[in-house]
Amino acid sequence: MGRRKGRAISGWIIIDKPAGPTSTAVVNKVRWALNAAKAGHAGTLDPAATGVLAVALGEATKTVPYITDALKCYRFTVRLGQATNTDDAEGEVIDTSDSRPTDDDIIAALPAFRGEIMQVPPKFSAVKIDGERAYALARDDEEFEIAARPLWVESLDLIERPDADTVVLEMVCGKGGYVRSIARDLGQALGCLGHVVTLRRTWSGPFDADNGISMEQVEELAHTPALDDYLQPLEIGLADLEQARCAAGAATRLKNGNPASVICPHAEFGETVWASDNGQPVAIGTYMGGELHPTRVFNL
Structure with missing residues (x-):
């Protein structure tokens, strides 16, 4: 295999990802903009999700596992009264409910989702089932089960209740958490169903969305020294x-x-x-x- 051309730069660029592109597309754009030989990311965000996407360049890719294992914070909006086949707003509504919980009902249901919990990932996810991606099977309407897996939830709190159909929550969790599963399971526990409408990762380990740069800035500053100024040192990935x-x-x-x-x-x-x-x-x-x-x- 030929060696990939590009600069041997090492460090982190923190992107505040917009809704739309895949995490891989963001990484490829950053690598192109910096003419970097090597790049990867610490923790995928769904295309519709926004917030921290930590892009590792060069030798910083060796520190990715330590960021992936670190705690992360998500702020998300749940639409009550509807279940979708994808557990988010991208999918088709498969069930509805007229029941609506009170704020007190929601607060009372949250402790069951804190600490060490068992979580079943969404059917539309990248989890592998007998070598196949779950989302590929789901698209083909295949019948399959996904095994529950442990997840550490440090905190899960009700932030606001804009209206009867909508609730905003914030979760801090460990590796491998699916916010869509939390929305689905909380909706079931409350007897009203639910799915994620918006999702933002506000921080991930040592990285904060407020310190991230936009994809517009990446495009604007591509191939200029000004973009290098946003490079954070490799060792930030070793903060823990x-x-x-x-x-x-x-x-x-x-x-x-x-x-x-x-x-x-x-x-x-x-x-x-x-x-x-x-x-x-x-x-x-x-x-x-x-x-x-x-x-x-x-x-x-």
């Missing part, structure tokens, strides 16, 4: 890990994939940490009594 400092000569050993001495007073044996040399990220690995055993090495 302890930082170790390389002892003399350790950086070279780590870069070659060998264990080396590091100084990390707050790390416990077996903890995943990252090591820096003069402030520059060198490696991520397992801390074992004064030594870092590298699992990922940065070529900066």
Whole structure:
């Protein structure tokens, strides 16, 4: 395979994604605009969703798993009284209800969706069923079941109730959460049905939508140094890990994939940490009594 051409730039660009494009389309546009050799993202957003899409460039792609595992915050609007086949406004209405809960009913139902819960992803999702994407099976009207999977929900709160048919909620959750499933299951629990109308990811790990740039800005500043100014350092993606400092000569050993001495007073044996040399990220690995055993090495 030929090497992909482009600049070897590393870091993060935080996009405030508009409704419409897929997450992959956003990444491709950012990579084109920066002429970057390598890019990826930390956590897909549905095309209709807006908010934080953290695009990793170059060596920052090695830190993506740590952002994917971090907590994320979603603010979303649920339309009560209607179930759709996609659990959002894109789909067809498959059931309706005249029942409408009070605000107190909604508040009383929310605790069941907090903490460690079991969640069944929507049928129109990228979950794989016997090697096939669920949405492909759903489009073909195939009958299939999706297994429930655990999800950590840190918080789920009622933000406002604009009218009898509409409720705005905010959820902070861990990896792999489907907001559409929350809307569907809450609607069922309340006996009134429900689906997501709007969805915005306000923050993801260390990244905030308010600090994101728009796709218009990306287009406008494409191929100019001004776009590089929005590049955030790779190590922001490692904010949840302890930082170790390389002892003399350790950086070279780590870069070659060998264990080396590091100084990390707050790390416990077996903890995943990252090591820096003069402030520059060198490696991520397992801390074992004064030594870092590298699992990922940065070529900066």
